Amino acid sequence: xxxxxxxxxxxxxxxxxxxxxxxxxxxxxxxxxxxxxxxxxxxxxxxxxxxxxxxxxxxxxxxxxxxxxxxxxxxxxxxxxxxxxxxxxxxxxxxxxxxxxxxxxxxxxxxxxxxxxxxxxxxxxxxxxxxxxxxxxxxxxxxxxxxxxxxxxxxxxxxxxxxxxxxxxxxxxxxxxxxxxxxxxxxxxxxxxxxxxxxxxxxxxxxxxxxxxxxxxxxxxxxxxxxxxxxxxxxxxxxxxxxxxxxxxxxxxxxxxxxxxxxxxxxxxxxxxxxxxxxxxxxxxxxxxxxxxxxxxxxxxxxxxxxxxxxxxxxxxxxxx
Numbered sequence: 001x002x003x004x005x006x007x008x009x010x011x012x013x014x015x016x017x018x019x020x021x022x023x024x025x026x027x028x029x030x031x032x033x034x035x036x037x038x039x040x041x042x043x044x045x046x047x048x049x050x051x052x053x054x055x056x057x058x059x060x061x062x063x064x065x066x067x068x069x070x071x072x073x074x075x076x077x078x079x080x081x082x083x084x085x086x087x088x089x090x091x092x093x094x095x096x097x098x099x100x101x102x103x104x105x106x107x108x109x110x111x112x113x114x115x116x117x118x119x120x121x122x123x124x125x126x127x128x129x130x131x132x133x134x135x136x137x138x139x140x141x142x143x144x145x146x147x148x149x150x151x152x153x154x155x156x157x158x159x160x161x162x163x164x165x166x167x168x169x170x171x172x173x174x175x176x177x178x179x180x181x182x183x184x185x186x187x188x189x190x191x192x193x194x195x196x197x198x199x200x201x202x203x204x205x206x207x208x209x210x211x212x213x214x215x216x217x218x219x220x221x222x223x224x225x226x227x228x229x230x231x232x233x234x235x236x237x238x239x240x241x242x243x244x245x246x247x248x249x250x251x252x253x254x255x256x257x258x259x260x261x262x263x264x265x266x267x268x269x270x271x272x273x274x275x276x277x278x279x280x281x282x283x284x285x286x287x288x289x290x291x292x293x294x295x296x297x298x299x300x301x302x303x304x305x306x307x308x309x310x311x312x313x314x315x316x317x318x319x320x321x
Contacts, residue, residue: 003059003062004020005021005061005064005315007019007027007063009307011068011080011104011141012080012081012141013035014035015033015035016030016307017048025309027305027309031048031051033047042094061096062097062099063094064101064312064315065099065311067104068103076101100320104307105146107314108263109147109157110155111308111312112136113313114309114313115306119303120302121271121299121302123279123298126296126297128296130258132257133147133148134260135247135250137246137260138262138263139195139196139199139264140264143163144263145160146159156319160254163195165190165246167188167192170282173238190242193242194242198239199219199223199266200216202239203232206238210231215229223236240274241279244279244281244283248282259296260298261300268302
C-alpha cells in the first residue's frame with residue numbers, strides 16, 4: 001500500500017490540509033480547519049488525519065507544511081495566531097520520516113508551475129522566454145513577492161521581502177498620497193498600500209484629499225462601492241495602477257522574462273476592474289526598458305489551492321530544505 005503524504009497551507013485563521021499521492025501534485029481530501037479551535041499544530045493534524053481516515057497503516061510518513069510566518073531554525077512561531085512549535089518535536093509526535101516546513105509565499109511560488117491553464121486569466125499578453133525567472137506577487141494580508149527559476153532538476157524558489165521596498169510616487173496624485181501616508185507612518189513601503197488594509201487606507205487618504213467623509217470601513221465595502229461611488233472607484237483604480245508600477249519594477253529587478261503571476265485573495269475578485277485600470281500601462285512604462293516589460297506576459301492565478309500545490313512540489317524538491 002502506498003501511503004499518501006500530508007501537505008498543508010496554514011495562515012493566521014485557517015489551516016488547510018490535504019493528502020497527495022507520492023509523485024503527484026493534485027491534492028485530495030482537502031479540509032480547512034480553524035486554527036483557534038486547536039492548541040497547536042500536532043492536535044490539528046491529528047484531527048485532520050482522523051477525519052479523512054488517514055490513520056494506522058494509512059497514516060502519512062511524509063509531510064510538507066507551509067506557514068504564514070518567517071521560517072528559520074527549529075522553532076516556528078505563527079505571526080497571526082497562537083501556534084508555536086518545535087519542528088523536531090512535531091516531526092516526532094506525528095511519526096514522520098520526512099517533515100518540511102516552508103514559508104507560505106514560497107509555497108505560492110512553487111505552486112504556480114502546476115496551475116492548470118483554465119485557472120490563469122491573462123492581464124497582459126506577451127511571450128514567456130523559456131528557462132527564465134518568473135515573478136510571483138500578490139496582495140493579501142500583506143504583499144507577497146517571490147521569484148521562481150527553472151533549475152536543471154527542479155524549480156528553485158527565490159524568497160524575497162519585496163513588499164517592503166519604498167513606495168515611489170509617479171504623478172502629482174501619488175505625491176499627495178505619499179505625503180499623507182508619510183505623515184502617518186514615516187517611511188512608506190509598497191505593502192502599506194498594496195494589501196487589504198492598504199486598500200482601505202488608500203480610500204481614507206482619497207477622502208482626506210478630496211474633503212469627503214469616509215462612508216466605508218472595510219476593504220470589501222470599498223470594493224463593492226466602486227461600482228457607484230466615485231471616491232471608491234478612484235481608490236480601486238489607483239490601487240491597481242500602483243500595483244502595475246510595483247510589478248513592473250519587481251519584474252525588472254529579477255529579470256522575470258518567464259512571466260508574472262498575480263496571486264493572493266484580492267485580485268481574483270478584481271478581474272473585471274483590471275482591464276479598466278492603468279495596471280498594464282504602469283507595468284510597461286519603464287522608460288528605456290519599456291519594450292522589455294511590455295513583452296512580459298502577466299496573468300492572474302485563480303486556482304484556489306496554489307499553496308497546497310506548492311507544498312506538494314516542495315515535498316521532494318531538492319532545492320527546498
